[in-house]
Amino acid sequence: MLKLDLSKVSPFLPQDYVTSRQAKLEKAASMLSSHSGPGGEFTGWVDLPRDYDKEEFARIKAAARKIQQQSQVLVVIGIGGSYLGARAVIELLASPNYNLKKKDTPDIYFAGNGLSTDSLLELIALIGDRDFSVNVISKSGTTTEPAVAFRIFKAMLEEKYGKEGARGRIYATTDARRGALKGLADAEGYEEFVVPDAVGGRYSVLTAVGLLPIAAAGIDIDALMGGARLAMEELSAGGPENPAWQYAAARHGLYQAGKKVELLACYEPPFRFFAEWWKQLYGESEGKEGKGLFPASVEFTADLHSMGQYIQEGERLMFETVVKFAPKGQFIIPNDPDNVDGLNFLSGKPLSFVAEQAMRGTILAHVDGGVPNVLIELPAIGEASVGYLIYFFEYVCGLSGHLLEVNPFDQPGVEAYKKNMFALLGKPGYEDLKAQLEMRL
């Protein structure tokens, strides 16, 4: 399914960059498969494509059908790992223009992923008087942004449909036992879905966290899981020929050779939010203890006309990982008898041929400019290829974190802003910190 080409990386690394890491990779793979080592308790995602809860999976499909029948709009409330995976898959498989299309599935809007008043007001106006349902997603159940948004949309639903009617339109995806959202969902009798204990937010797209909104958008979640399962089976074999091992070794080798930024590039505009998902996955997993590649992303060819300058000639601190999907359709460039634009040398050629040459030319130019290039090639964008890619990136991320000798499954750094925010907001218990912070502002 996935072809990894490292030929444009090897000139920047010693020949033995995979074999010299073999022992560490073996240990990393064994920690992942045996759920041990740093963060081992959060490696439930490793076997998820095979061992997922089949009863809940059937409930997800039933809930998606109910949402499709009852509502013209689904508001998905969540942030970070409780947001990006669903949006990434929906945009990649159903298009960033999904909401603009004629369809028999609901428009899907995302809320609670920030604190912008303007965005909230715009969303409320966009929903208008249409029927809507809400899927509130929070593993901890206490994250401020989604909790505030849920308070607002819950009140809107209750005003429109009454308490009983609202109850039949709210789906809560949260921890099986703990947290404020769990307590609220139990008390109010919402339909509940589980973020498994052993799966952290950024690894949760293939749980109900991602699957319910994805299914509501009409995407085949069986095929998505099938693609992930194939990746799980192929990658768990390990070994120096394994693409996951090779990619993890290349990333680690490049980092040790002084590259500090990994730029994820794709020539398909619907990939944009997939790259956002990828950035959280790698940023939260590797960026700690003063270490880690900074994950960034670009959309080609558009960004070749903006960031292309920096990539070619700026600080030599990055390498690129290019994701290439086979095209789904074909468009032939027409002939123009006047040929004023001088483009008749392309007449009769598929647009994908132009894109292919743009990609090949760019890779060589960037390599010549000192930017190593990893190329990941996949069949056309579809449930199976996307499911495969999700698992591939998750697995490589787990291996990479262990190669870097950090815990790839915690995120202690995100607490600092939360503490300050709570103090400044006047949350009880934060009085001393509030006084200290206000003196500094």
Ligand SMILES: O=P(O)(O)OC[C@H]1O[C@](O)(CO)[C@@H](O)[C@@H]1O
């Ligand atoms: O699902 P929750 O608990 O609301 O968390 C959302 C996101 O917030 C974080 O905890 C960081 O603040 C992420 O790791 C997570 O994906």
